Amino acid sequence: MLLTQCAVCATELGFSLGKKCGRCSTRYCGAACQAQHWKEGGHDKICKLIKKAGGAEQYNANNKYAEAVEVAATACADDTKGQTCYICTQALHWKTKEGLVRMCACRGTAGFAHVSCLAEEAKILRDEAEENNLGAKVLDERWVRWHKCGLCEQRYHGVVYCALSWGCWKTYVGRPEADWARRDAMNLLGNSLHGANRNEEALSVYASALSVQMRYNPHHTNFNILVVKANMARIHVELGRHDNALEIEREMYEAYKEYKGPSHEMTLGSALNLALTTIKTGDAHKASEAMAFTRQLLPVARGALGADHDLSLRLAHAHGYAVLGMDDPSRDELAFAETLLEDTLQRFRRVFGSGHPSTQNLEADLSKVRGRLFLFLSGRLACEKAEGGADRQLEQLASKLGI
Numbered sequence: 001m002l003l004t005q006c007a008v009c010a011t012e013l014g015f016s017l018g019k020k021c022g023r024c025s026t027r028y029c030g031a032a033c034q035a036q037h038w039k040e041g042g043h044d045k046i047c048k049l050i051k052k053a054g055g056a057e058q059y060n061a062n063n064k065y066a067e068a069v070e071v072a073a074t075a076c077a078d079d080t081k082g083q084t085c086y087i088c089t090q091a092l093h094w095k096t097k098e099g100l101v102r103m104c105a106c107r108g109t110a111g112f113a114h115v116s117c118l119a120e121e122a123k124i125l126r127d128e129a130e131e132n133n134l135g136a137k138v139l140d141e142r143w144v145r146w147h148k149c150g151l152c153e154q155r156y157h158g159v160v161y162c163a164l165s166w167g168c169w170k171t172y173v174g175r176p177e178a179d180w181a182r183r184d185a186m187n188l189l190g191n192s193l194h195g196a197n198r199n200e201e202a203l204s205v206y207a208s209a210l211s212v213q214m215r216y217n218p219h220h221t222n223f224n225i226l227v228v229k230a231n232m233a234r235i236h237v238e239l240g241r242h243d244n245a246l247e248i249e250r251e252m253y254e255a256y257k258e259y260k261g262p263s264h265e266m267t268l269g270s271a272l273n274l275a276l277t278t279i280k281t282g283d284a285h286k287a288s289e290a291m292a293f294t295r296q297l298l299p300v301a302r303g304a305l306g307a308d309h310d311l312s313l314r315l316a317h318a319h320g321y322a323v324l325g326m327d328d329p330s331r332d333e334l335a336f337a338e339t340l341l342e343d344t345l346q347r348f349r350r351v352f353g354s355g356h357p358s359t360q361n362l363e364a365d366l367s368k369v370r371g372r373l374f375l376f377l378s379g380r381l382a383c384e385k386a387e388g389g390a391d392r393q394l395e396q397l398a399s400k401l402g403i
Contacts, residue, residue, distance in 0.1 A: 003057050004208055008033035008041060014211060024050035025057070054174055061170040068163035069115045073099035075159045080112050086151070087117040103160035104149035111151050115160065119167035122146045126181070143181075146188060158196060165192035178216050183209065183224070190231060199235045206232045223259075226252055233273065242281040249274040263304035268311050271297055275318045279325050287325030291333065294319040298340075308347050316344040317358075320365050324372070334373040341366040 004013055006029040011018070018029045024047050028034040037043040053059040073080075080100035084091050092099065093114040102111045122145040129138045146168045148155050156164060168185045175182040186209045193202035210228045217225070229248050236245035253274050256267040271293070278290040294315055301312040323329050323337040345366055348359040 003027055003060055004204065006033050007043075007056075008037050021047065021056070023047050024059070025055045026050060027056065057173050058170070061166065061173045065163070065166040065170045068159070068166045069096070069098050072101045072103075072115055072159040072163040076101040076103065083109065083112040085113045085117055086111065087113055087121060093117065101160045101163070103158050104156050105152040105154035106149060111149060115163045115167060118145075118164060119171070121150070122164075122168070123171050130181075143184065146185075147192075161192045162196050162198075165189045177212050183212060186212070187228065187231075190228075194231070194235060199239055203232060203235050203239075206235070226255060226259075230270075230273070233277070237277055237280060242277055245277045246274070246281070249277055263300050265305060265311060268297065268301050268305070268315070272311060272315055272318060275315070275322065279318070279322050282325070284325060284327040287322050291319060291322035291326060291329075294322055295336075308351055310351075313344055313347055313351065314358075316340050317362050317365065320344075320362075320369050324365060324368055329372070331373075331376060334369065334376055338366070338369050338373050341369055 003026075005011060005027070006013060006018060007026050009029060011029040013027055013029060018027055019031070019034065020027050021034065021043070026037070026043065026047075028037065038047075050056055050059040053062055077099060079102060083100055085093070085100060088094065093116050096114070096116050098114055098116060100112045101115055102113070104111055106112075122142075125142040125145055126139065128134075129142050146164055147161060155161070165185075165188045169189045172179070172182045172185040177183075186205060190202045190205035190209060193199075193205060206228055210225065210232070213222065213225045213228060229252055233245040233248040233252070236242070236248070249270065253267070253270045256264070256270045260267050275290045275294050275297075278286045278293075297315055298312070298319065301309070301315050305312055307313075320337045320341040323333055326333070329337075341362065345359070345362050348356070348362050352359050
């Protein structure tokens with residue numbers, strides 16, 4: 001966790017409240033907590049050590065990194081037994097004595113390394129590009145070594161990803177707040193904590209990243225601000241805080257419309273997130289709003305991106321999902337959803353394949369929509385036949401469903 005709380009009582013301080021130790025910059029909500037920490041909390045014994053390490057934030061990052069490396073090496077111990085690091089060629093790291101890790105897509109005897117070796121390699125490559133002014137493209141290409149394997153070129157995951165992200169933060173935390181490497185290190189840390197289901201910690205990191213972005217470029221269409229907000233909204237959804245997520249996603253959708261236009265891929269992606277979060281509230285009235293919203297967006301997405309584009313397909317699926325969340329959808333709403341999802345399922349199978357989780361989820365939702373439509377039509381058809389007639393469209397739908 002970044003240091004945005006009082007070291008004694010954990011009061012949230014953001015980036016500007018409270019006071020700091022004059023020597024090491026440890027943060028407190030006030031003089032009382034600072035005095036207590038010095039007299040009873042052991043700060044008098046470690047204050048000089050913290051200053052020597054580079055200050056409270058750097059000291060905290062160093063400790064978090066060391067803890068994360070130990071956790072990662074322990075988790076990988078069985079898989080790495082008898083192997084050596086492909087960077088330094090040793091089983092134990094010469095300086096830290098840490099064990100090996102491997103959590104990427106490498107197979108066989110490839111990909112074993114020390115987190116410290118991976119971190120040092122990523123730092124050297126990135127620093128070299130910066131010092132030699134190799135340009136933004138090269139900087140971006142080399143930055144990925146903080147989270148992607150240099151052999152298989154796939155992302156690290158789990159505790160190895162967390163350890164590398166703490167290593168990245170430890171490396172760049174001492175830079176000025178406006179420095180892009182420091183900013184991206186903060187986002188990388190938030191992403192890794194989220195990937196490890198440490199969502200409260202990730203949310204705290206993202207909130208800190210947002211605070212920094214807002215101070216240096218506060219315009220609401222700043223792309224970096226939108227990215228951080230998207231990450232925060234996703235975590236709020238996973239924590240069941242849908243109202244918090246909706247507030248962020250509505251703001252983001254409006255910003256993307258202004259920033260990119262209503263038919264841009266990023267705007268439509270933001271609209272999809274907004275629709276899905278609206279449905280996940282479990283409120284039938286909001287599900288009805290999401291149904292109307294997705295129905296309005298479908299022709300926009302198909303016209304701009306094509307009917308087989310991932311976003312067009314997922315908006316169609318979201319429409320059916322919204323109808324399922326409604327208390328009393330009409331015959332036309334159910335029939336439209338059933339026809340739409342039937343067409344979308346064929347596209348999913350062609351684009352993703354029958355075994356893809358997205359295809360299987362859509363199959364399940366199409367079955368549910370058909371079940372709702374079956375119950376609606378069977379009762380309506382029996383009623384109309386008893387009254388001496390039946391709607392032709394109703395009979396066709398009933399025949400299609402085998403009623």
